[in-house]
Amino acid sequence: MDLEITPGEVHALLGENGAGKTTLMNVLVGLVRPDAGRLELYGVPFDLSRWSPAAAVRAGIRMVHQRSALVPAMTVPENLGFGDPRGGPWFRPRRAREAAQALARRYELEVPLDRPVDALSPGQRQRAEILRALDRGANVLILDEPTAVLTPSEADALFASLRRLRDAGRAVVFISHKLAEVERIADRVSVLRAGRCVASRPARGLGAAELGRLMLGAAAVPGAGPVAEHPPAPRGNLPGPPRLELRGLSAAGPDEASRLCGIDLAVGQGEIVGVVGIDGNGQRELEEVLAGVRRPTQGEIRVGGAPVAVAPRPLRRAGVAHLSGDRDSAGLVPGMSLAENFALKGSYDDRRFFRRGRFDRAAARRAVAQALRRFSIVPDDPDFDCAALSGGNAQKLAVARELDGDPPVLVAANPTRGLDVASARFVHELLRERAAAGAAVLLISSDLDEALAVASRLVAIVRGSLHPVPPGSDRGAIGSLLLGAPA
Amino acid sequence: MSEALLEATLRLAAPLLLAALGELWVERAGVVNIGIEGTMLFGAFVGFAVAVATGSAPAGVAAAGLAGTCVGGLFASFAVLRGADQIVVGTAVNLLALGATALASRALWAGAPPTAPRIAPVFDAAGADLPLLGAALLRQTPFAWAGLALAVASGIALHATRAGLRLRAVGEAARAADAEGVPVARTRALAVLLGSALAGVAGSALSLSLSDTFSEGMTAGRGFIALAIVIFGRWRASGVLFASLFFGGATALQFRLQARGVGVPYPMFLMLPYLLTLAVLAVASGRARAPGDLGRPYRREAA
Amino acid sequence: MTRALASAVAGLVCVAAAIALLGYAPGPALRALVAGSLLGPAAWTATLLKTAPLLLTGLAVALCFRCGVWNIGAEGQLLAGALAATALATRGPVGAPAWLLGPAAILAGALGGALFGAAAGLLRSLRGVSEVISTILLNFVAIHCVALAVQGPLREVAGAYPQSDALPIAAQLPALGRVHAGVLLALGLALAVHWLLFHGSVGFRLRAVGLSPRAARFAGIAPERYGALALALGGALAGLAGACEVTGVTRRLYEGLSPGYGYTAIAVALLGRLHPLALIPSALFFGALEAGAGAMQREVGVPAEATKVVQAVVILLSTALSVGRAGSRRARAAEAAR
Numbered sequence A: 001m002d003l004e005i006t007p008g009e010v011h012a013l014l015g016e017n018g019a020g021k022t023t024l025m026n027v028l029v030g031l032v033r034p035d036a037g038r039l040e041l042y043g044v045p046f047d048l049s050r051w052s053p054a055a056a057v058r059a060g061i062r063m064v065h066q067r068s069a070l071v072p073a074m075t076v077p078e079n080l081g082f083g084d085p086r087g088g089p090w091f092r093p094r095r096a097r098e099a100a101q102a103l104a105r106r107y108e109l110e111v112p113l114d115r116p117v118d119a120l121s122p123g124q125r126q127r128a129e130i131l132r133a134l135d136r137g138a139n140v141l142i143l144d145e146p147t148a149v150l151t152p153s154e155a156d157a158l159f160a161s162l163r164r165l166r167d168a169g170r171a172v173v174f175i176s177h178k179l180a181e182v183e184r185i186a187d188r189v190s191v192l193r194a195g196r197c198v199a200s201r202p203a204r205g206l207g208a209a210e211l212g213r214l215m216l217g218a219a220a221v222p223g224a225g226p227v228a229e230h231p232p233a234p235r236g237n238l239p240g241p242p243r244l245e246l247r248g249l250s251a252a253g254p255d256e257a258s259r260l261c262g263i264d265l266a267v268g269q270g271e272i273v274g275v276v277g278i279d280g281n282g283q284r285e286l287e288e289v290l291a292g293v294r295r296p297t298q299g300e301i302r303v304g305g306a307p308v309a310v311a312p313r314p315l316r317r318a319g320v321a322h323l324s325g326d327r328d329s330a331g332l333v334p335g336m337s338l339a340e341n342f343a344l345k346g347s348y349d350d351r352r353f354f355r356r357g358r359f360d361r362a363a364a365r366r367a368v369a370q371a372l373r374r375f376s377i378v379p380d381d382p383d384f385d386c387a388a389l390s391g392g393n394a395q396k397l398a399v400a401r402e403l404d405g406d407p408p409v410l411v412a413a414n415p416t417r418g419l420d421v422a423s424a425r426f427v428h429e430l431l432r433e434r435a436a437a438g439a440a441v442l443l444i445s446s447d448l449d450e451a452l453a454v455a456s457r458l459v460a461i462v463r464g465s466l467h468p469v470p471p472g473s474d475r476g477a478i479g480s481l482l483l484g485a486p487a
Numbered sequence B: 001m002s003e004a005l006l007e008a009t010l011r012l013a014a015p016l017l018l019a020a021l022g023e024l025w026v027e028r029a030g031v032v033n034i035g036i037e038g039t040m041l042f043g044a045f046v047g048f049a050v051a052v053a054t055g056s057a058p059a060g061v062a063a064a065g066l067a068g069t070c071v072g073g074l075f076a077s078f079a080v081l082r083g084a085d086q087i088v089v090g091t092a093v094n095l096l097a098l099g100a101t102a103l104a105s106r107a108l109w110a111g112a113p114p115t116a117p118r119i120a121p122v123f124d125a126a127g128a129d130l131p132l133l134g135a136a137l138l139r140q141t142p143f144a145w146a147g148l149a150l151a152v153a154s155g156i157a158l159h160a161t162r163a164g165l166r167l168r169a170v171g172e173a174a175r176a177a178d179a180e181g182v183p184v185a186r187t188r189a190l191a192v193l194l195g196s197a198l199a200g201v202a203g204s205a206l207s208l209s210l211s212d213t214f215s216e217g218m219t220a221g222r223g224f225i226a227l228a229i230v231i232f233g234r235w236r237a238s239g240v241l242f243a244s245l246f247f248g249g250a251t252a253l254q255f256r257l258q259a260r261g262v263g264v265p266y267p268m269f270l271m272l273p274y275l276l277t278l279a280v281l282a283v284a285s286g287r288a289r290a291p292g293d294l295g296r297p298y299r300r301e302a303a
Numbered sequence C: 001m002t003r004a005l006a007s008a009v010a011g012l013v014c015v016a017a018a019i020a021l022l023g024y025a026p027g028p029a030l031r032a033l034v035a036g037s038l039l040g041p042a043a044w045t046a047t048l049l050k051t052a053p054l055l056l057t058g059l060a061v062a063l064c065f066r067c068g069v070w071n072i073g074a075e076g077q078l079l080a081g082a083l084a085a086t087a088l089a090t091r092g093p094v095g096a097p098a099w100l101l102g103p104a105a106i107l108a109g110a111l112g113g114a115l116f117g118a119a120a121g122l123l124r125s126l127r128g129v130s131e132v133i134s135t136i137l138l139n140f141v142a143i144h145c146v147a148l149a150v151q152g153p154l155r156e157v158a159g160a161y162p163q164s165d166a167l168p169i170a171a172q173l174p175a176l177g178r179v180h181a182g183v184l185l186a187l188g189l190a191l192a193v194h195w196l197l198f199h200g201s202v203g204f205r206l207r208a209v210g211l212s213p214r215a216a217r218f219a220g221i222a223p224e225r226y227g228a229l230a231l232a233l234g235g236a237l238a239g240l241a242g243a244c245e246v247t248g249v250t251r252r253l254y255e256g257l258s259p260g261y262g263y264t265a266i267a268v269a270l271l272g273r274l275h276p277l278a279l280i281p282s283a284l285f286f287g288a289l290e291a292g293a294g295a296m297q298r299e300v301g302v303p304a305e306a307t308k309v310v311q312a313v314v315i316l317l318s319t320a321l322s323v324g325r326a327g328s329r330r331a332r333a334a335e336a337a338r
Helices: A021-028 A053-058 A076-082 A093-106 A122-135 A152-167 A179-185 A208-216 A283-291 A312-317 A338-346 A361-374 A391-403 A421-436 A448-454 A475-481 B002-028 B036-054 B057-081 B086-109 B132-138 B142-160 B162-172 B174-179 B184-210 B222-232 B237-259 B266-284 C002-021 C026-038 C041-066 C074-091 C098-127 C131-151 C181-199 C201-211 C213-218 C223-249 C261-271 C279-300 C306-321 C329-336
Strands: A009-014 A061-064 A140-144 A171-176 A188-193 A196-202 A244-251 A260-267 A272-276 A298-303 A306-308 A320-324 A409-413 A440-445 A457-462 A465-468
Touching: A009 A152, A009 A179, A021 A061, A021 A140, A021 A171, A053 A061, A061 A122, A076 A093, A076 A122, A076 B162, A093 A122, A122 A140, A122 A152, A152 A171, A152 A179, A171 A179, A244 A283, A260 A283, A260 A298, A260 A440, A260 A465, A272 A421, A272 A448, A283 A312, A283 A320, A283 A409, A283 A440, A312 A320, A312 A338, A320 A391, A338 A361, A338 A391, A361 A391, A391 A421, A409 A421, A421 A440, A421 A448, A440 A448, B002 B036, B002 B142, B002 B162, B002 B184, B002 B222, B002 B237, B036 B057, B036 B086, B036 B184, B036 B222, B057 B086, B057 B184, B057 C306, B086 C002, B086 C261, B086 C306, B142 B162, B142 B184, B142 B237, B162 B174, B162 B184, B174 B184, B184 B222, B222 B237, B222 B266, B222 C131, B237 B266, B266 C098, B266 C131, C002 C026, C002 C261, C002 C306, C026 C041, C026 C279, C041 C074, C041 C181, C041 C201, C041 C223, C041 C261, C041 C279, C074 C098, C074 C131, C074 C223, C074 C261, C098 C131, C098 C223, C131 C223, C181 C201, C181 C223, C181 C279, C201 C213, C201 C223, C213 C223, C223 C261, C261 C279, C261 C306, C279 C306
Parallel strands: A009 A171, A009 A188, A061 A140, A140 A171, A272 A440, A272 A457, A320 A409, A409 A440
Antiparallel strands: A188 A196, A244 A260, A244 A298, A298 A306, A457 A465
């Protein structure tokens, strides 16, 4: 990989999942030592064997992470203070606060300074991170998909800050897979593909089509992300009462924005309802309630007209399957075999595998073997340790498990996260199949393209409330809908 | 009478306080060292042995601190540098202490350890006409003084020095600290060494101050009580001080009641500290306040 | 396997070095050790008698570790079981027939141990108290409970020493050649625990909770409940060990009944990689060590505590060598619980 970063420039790095963006960034900040090649800082070659985060920091390279790398339990001034090599042995809270205040004012970054970081919103946290980077005298500021957690107005504020930094002579490296953003902010674009830098050009004059082509390496579809256009979504809504209903559902969340407030939603048979929104607006809480692991403070869930207790087993018995693309909530146990993971959710009720206090491993093996073949999961050994599965294959196993038994209700949260294009399309096909067969599908997705491609109807989740999206809205209209209160 | 009680409280609390402060540093750095019990035992033994051999109790205390540091080194190499499970390594340290000190003690004194020179109180009983607390304090050994001073120093160091801030960062979010260039493994190892040194000194308080000889297993769970003190004290120096005094006071009270011949069988008294600790933990268990990365070995890996 | 062997050998080497350092002659000491544990029927008797409680307590520890629960309290649970068995046998219905009293005493032991385990389990699931500390504290409580009992209500009628009456023959474990039926019980339970973990529904859920509490939660399995269950089951196993000791070996209850079986159990469990069947040879190894140490002390004068050094080294090496492979269950459990 060859790359050149110049000061006074916003340099965008574009590439889809797996292109090597994250690895490259980890190398730049010293977390990963490169195996071969040369690293030159300000024209001077650097000894690779001594490359480390401390060295990167000394060289003025700072990263602003997608998930904040600040210490959650400490305040912003404390976070600024602990890594500071200049400071003396004493830490004076008041003086630190004043210094932080001054810095924030100079770059017009609004950040609360008296609360611990875990009490800040994602936008505030990001600004705090930028503040810290600047405090250390960063010359190269690297931002990894920074707008993933921001509302559109926060994103605007961010871009303004970045332009100010550029004008002040810093180098800003901006990693993204969103073409629209790149067009807005970048001075120069480098495209990464399969671990190489395939192009590096000034941003002016580069069109979306050209960029898309460079990124995907094939005839790309303009304006689309990694998931290309699909055949029209199902019409949905077969006659009959709604299969899945949420009535007045409220639940607690870690902060203001993610608290669910009186959610009402009905999903009919044959419908795929897409819930879209910026991460951190209650999607995770909604998913957890539907999976039964988070108890709502108010409201109820009804399946087929009848209320169901909000707990994993009653929901499953009522026919609700839960599929998640997040490793955290995927419900796969590393250390157990593929067969055991396949049978996991039925340990109380599924008589195929659990009878009279006994676990019928042979039956589980047979059942999973079929699924492994059908979903092309590699390796197709029922006794293989789930921990050793690649992310994509693990996801497919989860899909296979949840779709087993043709559940009448399917809750899918970011089901294609981490999957390559072909597998993602496969999963979307399955969702459509299920809907066509009469199931009610609720798709919670942070990828607007995915939702647009698959869902028959969209609903926006903003600060814990649902707002229907008028049919036929374009991306801009949806984007404004997703506008929440300022962070 | 209450002056005597106060004095006894401080005296009994001293080893607990020292050990708990040591563990406070360790846990604030993100490591759980249940081997503190074994470390105290090593300290009690080595302190005693050196004091007997040299005739100097202070030499014993110094040696105990050194021994504690060595045990800490053992713990750190396995649990911090190698990343092995901290609870398991701590258990091994405790077993090792029991076995090694018994072996050595019997080899040296064939089951009949002599008496050692004791650590005397700092001041004489001359301050008899001072108010309550003054007299109690003045009659304390250096252990109590050191404990009180260290409690104050720890509180300041953890929150008002850069080193303390860095240590806390390592304990709360090791990855974030690493990304800022704070050496996680080194910080944790140093914390373990410090904590173990304190535990060793605390152990010597047992054999050179609270009693005048060494007996096998004489720590009798004090190290574990120190662990509970850290939790009860909500991982703050002030809390640790208060909790240590609380336990010291409870033990002092227990002795008083025992001496009075209250009609309760002896083993019941012996049980009390442990039951009390359990009760305190049940009521005041503060999982939410523990340092964020407590107990998790840290390995630098790509995002 | 090689890792286990390496740990065991390293342990022996270390203790030999320690013995030599302290001025004893390592050669005769080790010879006494081997002779006392493996050479001759008397030696094998001693070994098997020590293996039984180690196997049972080792199972107790392994079962809990598999569920992500640190059971450091097998020692206290063992004593609680011994206490319960003695109480029933010596103060229970007089003249009860053997077929009733024997099993009843054993069951009482299991119950006593289970109670101690469950206490820690409930403190953990209801109050979030770390089971590491609570089980250790309960160990001390159990020691003093035994002291309380044998100095008081359970004290022998003759009143000379702080110990219980001799257990009535009816309550004692039947002999099996030179050993007692408890050895068979321990073996049988190892098989039973193996079955439970790998072929039983309950064991399936226990393992899931131990490997990923969060995933288990999504599957409708409550980690807190299963953690408490694991502690109760582990307590029962350790309690059984105590009951067997008191009904089959010592025939009466007194202070200092256990030379630390509950702590050695941790080494047994780790050397056997928490696998119930592998625990059998592991328990045999440590049983032989204990038996041999007794002989070593009698003949050469090296204190039996030397075995603790071996245990410590075995634990350290076993755990250091398994880092990164199966991974630390607790680390993953703690990670996933967030």
